[in-house]
Amino acid sequence: xxxxxxxxxxxxxxxxxxxxxxxxxxxxxxxxxxxxxxxxxx
Numbered sequence: 001x002x003x004x005x006x007x008x009x010x011x012x013x014x015x016x017x018x019x020x021x022x023x024x025x026x027x028x029x030x031x032x033x034x035x036x037x038x039x040x041x042x
């Protein structure tokens with residue numbers, strides 16, 4: 001459902017990189033958490 005180009009994924013990556021959120025703050029919704037984790041680690 002989500003991919004690395006999804007706006008929601010990009011927003012969470014930005015928030016995590018800026019220290020405003022953590023990976024645990026991402027709701028378990030479809031593949032959202034997995035995609036955000038993948039973008040951050042790559």
